[in-house]
Amino acid sequence: MNIEYLHYFLDVAKTKSITRAAKLNFISPQGMSRAMNELEKELGCQLLIRYSNKLALSPIGEELAPKAAEIIGGYDRMLEFAAAKSQVQQAGGHSIQLECQNVAMLAFLTQEAKDYIFESREIHFRESQNSQIRHDLLLSNAGDPSGACPIIGLVCFFNQDRSSNIGGIDDLEEKGYQYRPYLKTYDKVMVNAQSPLAAKETLSDEDIVSKPIASTNTYLYSILSKRFGRNAIGLSSADFSLRKSMVECDSAVSFLPAIASLTMAEETGFVLRDMERSYEVEIGFVGMESDMESACFQGLMDILDGFYRAHTDSGLYALCD
Known part of the structure; x- marks a missing residue:
């Protein structure tokens, strides 16, 4: 099962709106509706009742919503446990978890940048979707900062339109995060x-x-x-x-x-x-300013800057200075 669909379902359950849930997760209402249809098909039951002017959870949906939250909570705790076990922090060091959108990881990160990430003792890597990155950032902000590994998200937007992402980016900025478009x-x-x-x-x-x-x-x-x-x-x-x-x-x-x-x-x-x-x-980073100014993250940015500033004449991209 695509655990991202469970995130979507909980946002639909919370907002009682396909459109508002889609905006929170950086996808279109059509994509959100399709995801809910696929989740219902996989579970073999109706989760939502769709009226002409409103949406409600079905009785089964009402019962499954807390179970979905439990599954996501267990998944997050497993990731936190694995990250805690794998962290090797040097005295005075600053570890971060880099969560990377699939397309950005494939096409944006150079081989030297990937080698740096996987060899670093301070950067813990995980491939995620934009919506998962947003969820994990909000979760880490709501939890105990001293017990969680700070997160920086590498995100990718198609046909970047500030208004279409206002629900996803603005709520992160309200929590103190910064979004820095890179190119x-x-x-x-x-x-x-x-x-x-x-x-x-x-x-x-x-x-x-x-x-x-x-x-x-x-x-x-x-x-x-x-x-x-x-x-x-x-x-x-x-x-x-x-x-x-x-x-x-x-x-x-x-x-x-x-x-x-x-x-x-x-x-x-x-x-x-x-x-x-x-x-x-558009590809960019979202995280706390202190984490994006850390030595380990700046080491990654130095590698990326060196590569992309050397190839600006290719005509394939424009840096967001």
């Missing part, structure tokens, strides 16, 4: 390296839908379904290895930020091609 880039089409599409430098919408689309299950799904139609999307999954394998066997196309042309250059099973009408991707 803006755009998506490219990921196609099989040997396919006829790879021979084209720029792909039209017709080229793209000549194959099924393998999308992430984030806000990108909403962007792609509005543009190409839901029937064009053959797969929606957070599992990049699955999407990559579908492209490499030429059964689908997918998407990656343009910066992947620099950071994933050694990949040979696929190539990235421009699309005639692309959309924006």
Whole structure:
């Protein structure tokens, strides 16, 4: 089961609104509604009663909401226990947990940055979705700061619109966190390296839908379904290895930020091609100022700054100075 869907369900239960819950989790109302439908299908029962002008929990939904909270609480306690056991802090050191959105980790972090993270004794890494990052940040703020490892989130937004993320970012800023956008880039089409599409430098919408689309299950799904139609999307999954394998066997196309042309250059099973009408991707960090000024995090930023400032003439991104 996708534990992120349980986070979504609790936010729907709390707000009694698909739209408000979607805004809190940086996804579209359509994506939230689809997630609830999938959760109901997996559980085999109705969780929500949808009226014409309101939404309510079903009797089963009312009973399952506290059980979902227990599952999430147990999952969080397991992660906290594992982090506490794995922490090795030097005297006077400052450890952080870096929670990284899947696309940002794949395309944004350079190999040198990944090596630094995994070799560091002060940085503990975990791959998460934007909504999980937000939830963990709020949870760490509400808990005992002395007993929790500080969290910094590496997040990724598609078609960044401040108003569409106001529910997710502003409530973090109200808790004292800062959101620092790092760069803006755009998506490219990921196609099989040997396919006829790879021979084209720029792909039209017709080229793209000549194959099924393998999308992430984030806000990108909403962007792609509005543009190409839901029937064009053959797969929606957070599992990049699955999407990559579908492209490499030429059964689908997918998407990656343009910066992947620099950071994933050694990949040979696929190539990235421009699309005639692309959309924006914004990548940034969210955390407490003291944590983002810590020596271990600044070491990571020095590596990223050195790389991205050396490649600004590539035309693939713009730094958010």
